[in-house]
Amino acid sequence: MHRSKHLHTYLLSKARQLTDSWYESIDKSKVSGVYSSNDPETVDNLKKQNFEFHQLFCEVFTIEKETFYKRLDDWVLSIAEDKHHLETPTHHIIQEFMRVRNQYLDFVNEFAQKSEDPKSSDLLRIWEDTVIESFDRVILRFMELQNEVVERQLKSQEQIIHELSTPLISLNEDTALVPLIGNIDPERAKLILENTLEQCVQKEISYLFIDLSGVVMIDTMVAHQLFQLVDALELIGVKPILSGLRPEIAQTAVQLGLKFDRLTITSTLAQAITVKSNEHI
Structure with missing residues (x-):
């Protein structure tokens, strides 16, 4: 014992x-x-x-x-x-x-x-x-x-x-901005897609600015995922407006056969905001 x-x-x-x-x-x-x-x-x-x-x-x-x-x-x-x-x-x-x-x-x-x-x-x-x-x-x-x-x-x-890598910034009651910065690998691209869609639904976003001017490098898989995000946004009723699309990213998208005809694209974020404002006039 x-x-x-x-x-x-x-x-x-x-x-x-x-x-x-x-x-x-x-x-x-x-x-x-x-x-x-x-x-x-x-x-x-x-x-x-x-x-x-x-x-x-x-x-x-x-x-x-x-x-x-x-x-x-x-x-x-x-x-x-x-x-x-x-x-x-x-x-x-x-x-x-x-x-x-x-x-x-x-x-x-x-x-x-x-x-x-x-x-x-x-x-x-x-x-x-x-x-x-x-x-x-x-x-x-x-x-x-x-x-x-x-x-x-x-x-x-x-x-x-994850939240910092895919920040969705509300600009007003129905408009938001996702500024993408740095290198985007496939894992981060997946997080961007998932988190952006979720936050757009939660915040009832109708217009989303996606600014790519800070993206340094992108590969074909990531470009494909980003354009999947664009398609998914349209499916949930969000109008995406891309800005700062670098020539190399545009070239990659063309090589993948991705279409730009339904997408609003501007050179700068300021131009994107102007385009959205003109749509409301």
Whole structure:
């Protein structure tokens, strides 16, 4: 039986010592991130996190494992989401978990040697296995939860990048502008098509200026996708007006057999706005 109220009390009484000795033993020349910080507030928070861990971990010797793991998961998630730990190499974090695990093994051994209970020596191996198993679980959960946090951040960043790469700027209640800048690869062209159509529907756009004067390079596949966008816009009732069409892009479109007869094209965005204004006269 791994439970022992006396061992729990003993370890809990060592919690502050565990935190202080652990932090003092960190070799800052071999770690980075949160463990090498000299900022007093960061250091204090790191010690607080470590101390909270000890208060929770000691419960492994008094409560059901599933209940213990559930309580500890909340702490692990807080570390996985912590800004300073996210900026710390994962192998350094795992290394510190392992060092803390060794602290526990030492104290469990010390408790068994000092205990007057004759069964303590027989239970030592069970207690050690409990510590090792629990730390393995903590390390695994940390890696799982931090990976989930990082994936959420990446998806959020990708969404921001996508929105910035295909900005639809409302000019008035029914007119908008999509200024395209830089190189457009097939993946970005696909995003432009999808996001532009979605935003035109959401904002009830009737006229859309597509300015290509900032596009440096384009290939045949991308040119085809851009003209697919034009066709799709017309299908949802949006009149597209192209401006800044470079000669090389026009040449690529002609080579693809794309038709310009139904499309309004101007040299500059200013001319495109004038054309649209004249249509309303």
